[in-house]
Amino acid sequence: MTRTVAATTVAELVQRQWGDRRTGLQSRGTVLTHHDAAAGAAARAALLAELLPRGAEPHLGVLLDNTPEYPLWLGAAALAGAAVAGINPTRRGAELARDLVHTECRVLVTQRTHLPLLEGLALPDVRVLVTDTDAYRALLAPYAGATPGEAVVRPVSPASRLLLYFTSGSTGAPKAALCSQGRLAAAGASLAGQFGVRPDDVHYICMPMFHGNAVIADWAPALAAGAGVALRDRFSASGFLPDVRDFGATYFTYVGRAVQYLLATPERPDDRAHGLRLGFGTEAGAVDAARFEARFGVPLVEGYGSSEGGAALRRTPDTPPGAIGRAAPGDRLAVVDPETGEECAPARFSASGRLLNGERAIGELVNQGRAPFEGYWRNPEAEAERRRGGWYWTGDLFYRDEAGFLYFAGRTDDRLRVDSENLAAAVIENILARWEDVTAVAVYAVPDPVAGDLVMAALSPVEGRAFDPARFEAFLRAQDDLGTKMPPRFVRVMRSLPTTATNKIHRARLRADAFLCPDEVWWRATPAAVYEPLTPDSVAALRAAYTAHSRAHLLGR
Structure with missing residues (x-):
């Protein structure tokens, strides 16, 4: 039975793990109980409280693969009232340094394989902790007896900043979107309820944890429901099914390209020999989703929620093929022509399902109601662009049918104008x-x-x-x-x-x-x-x- 959670902060969810001796966190070579995970988070929170200078923003950068240290430091930040900036290991040189300096991180948690990325970088007043070293273990040892809530950098509330995660873009420096403890706890509870997550489920995290997909859609619902978490350091198509079987995984998140990688692996007679019951993600496309379910026996549920939290769609049993769903309760979503600000025409389809009026139906999805967007760190210009005219502009293309169901058509950057007709890349790709x-x-x-x-x-x-x-x-x-x-x-x-x-x-x-x-x-x-x-x-x-x-x-x- 799904665990009912009324927690208003992620810190409360971490504290609830205390005393739970079931397996809670696994990776290759590591098995921790829920209690161990809470204790580990408490120890790191106490260390963080000692390392952060007084008066500094309580921000730490995390430059790690999906090792157990990642969720432990997320839990530590939640307990301490601090915030994690997920650092992308594909960034290099001045760009990587800019991400750390911009988010005012005074502590950076990393691992030895990523140390070469830091060579020669100007990182003034940043304390670097290297997790897979004896020095780190010795630094952490005095705090082994800490309990959740014992060390607090700033008072914890639902409004406490917890994540600064960088959103990708085709131009300009990535923007650090803000996510509070309250929003993450609510998102976790919502997804846990939507998918019936049980305490005996195991969420497999193979998408990188510096990105919102893994933290918001995989780690948070597991935490909310008291389910276990299993980690893969980096996504591997060949290692996917062996991991799923060994960890007893029942749920995972994906992006479309990962699904294509999995479908490209050689078919085997035991492709359905596993316990997975659901995959949740974005941009798999109807064809690949059908192929995946036919081969592996696992339905893929396409979802949508802008990284910044400004709009979300909810899938219902009557959602037609190809659609993502309808607006979540409380959202006033519309598909708007970004040039005129006028709502686009409802989509019309042929008998075979072809979109007949894409040039009039495809527009940008906007939230005309109260959006839960919490802003960008130190970037008022980008915030103003998102909130122009009092609406939240997602930057994503959609079309809407007469019944109000919404269909994803790509990013605004993926719009094509051919012979004066507007086309969406995602439609052609499918x-x-x-x-x-x-x-x-x-x-x-x-x-x-x-x-x-x-x-x-x-x-x-x-x-x-x-x-x-x-x-x-x-x-x-x-x-x-x-x-x-x-x-x-x-x-x-x-x-x-x-x-x-x-x-x-x-x-x-x-x-x-x-x-x-x-x-x-x-x-x-x-x-x-x-x-x-x-x-x-x-x-x-x-x-x-x-x-x-x-x-x-x-x-x-």
Whole structure:
């Protein structure tokens, strides 16, 4: 039976672990009870109280893989009234230093494998703790007898800042979104209730914990329900099922690219020999979600909640295929044309499910009611952009049917305008993902030499299978929901698609490369032409066309 939780802070949830001798936290080589986890968090809270200078912001940076130290320090921050800035290990040099300095971290918790990232960085007054060293263990030892609530840097309340997690963007420095103890505790309780999380469940965390996906959608509901947590230091497609079986995992979170990696592993007769009952995440796409359930016997529930907490959707049993859900209670969500501020028309569909009026139905999702967005750290300009006109603008594209169900159509950066018609990359991707010859697809805009955009797709073929343009053209012709503007003019063939540190496809890099890349590229000189290899002569002719229309600068190189 699902544990009922009325806790208003994460600190309360950590304190409730005290005395619980069931297995609570596992990784390869580590097994801790819930009580051990609470004791470990209390010891680290006491150490933190000693290390943070008086008057300094109670912020610590955590630059770790998914080791047990990560959730222990999250618990420590909650108990102490401090906040964790999750540091992305793919950041380098001045950018990484900027993340720490910007969030005013006076303590940095890391591990030996990440020490080279810190070499030569200017980190004034930052105390570095290296968790897998004797020095760290000796530093922590005097606090082994600490109890939860004993060491407090700042008084704990639902409004206490707990997370400063960086949101990715295509331009500018990442923004540190704020999340309070109250919001995280409420999110955990909501998801635990929605998915019927039980104390005997085990949540498998294989997405990086410096990102909101793992903390908000995986760790928090486990904590709220008293369930166990199992960690993978970094996502591994080949290690996924062995981990799930060994840990007895029942729930996991994902992003779409991780699902594609799992589907690309060789099929085995024992693919369904596990205890998983649910996966929850984003951007898997209807085709990949169906393939995943058919192969592994695990339903994937697509969710939506903006990283900053400004809008959320709730899936109900009557949610139609392809839709994410309706607005969560209390949210006043609308799909709005960002240029006019007017609400977009309801979506109309053909008998086969094709969106017929994308140019009028697709817009940006906004929350016109009271959004739980708590702001960005020291970034009033970005806050104002999110809250312009008194609404919360998500930066995500959606369309809405007559019944109020919302369908994800991509990020605002993923919008394409082809021959004066607005298209959404996610809609085209979901169609191309049906092709059995590929394991991954990304669709994005490249500039048209004259005006607007052209559609480009990056495809990752099934291993050992070359791209066959004739087969691809036949596949496109067979898709009755593929609009006339949707077929890619350029196709980039890649062994694997580039990803961000959070296992999302790195579309900004693909857009920046356009068709000027070392990979195999095919193209159609006109929409009616057949696909042919993009040769140096073709590139030269394209460059001339861009130059003739004063658009060469849009290629970026």
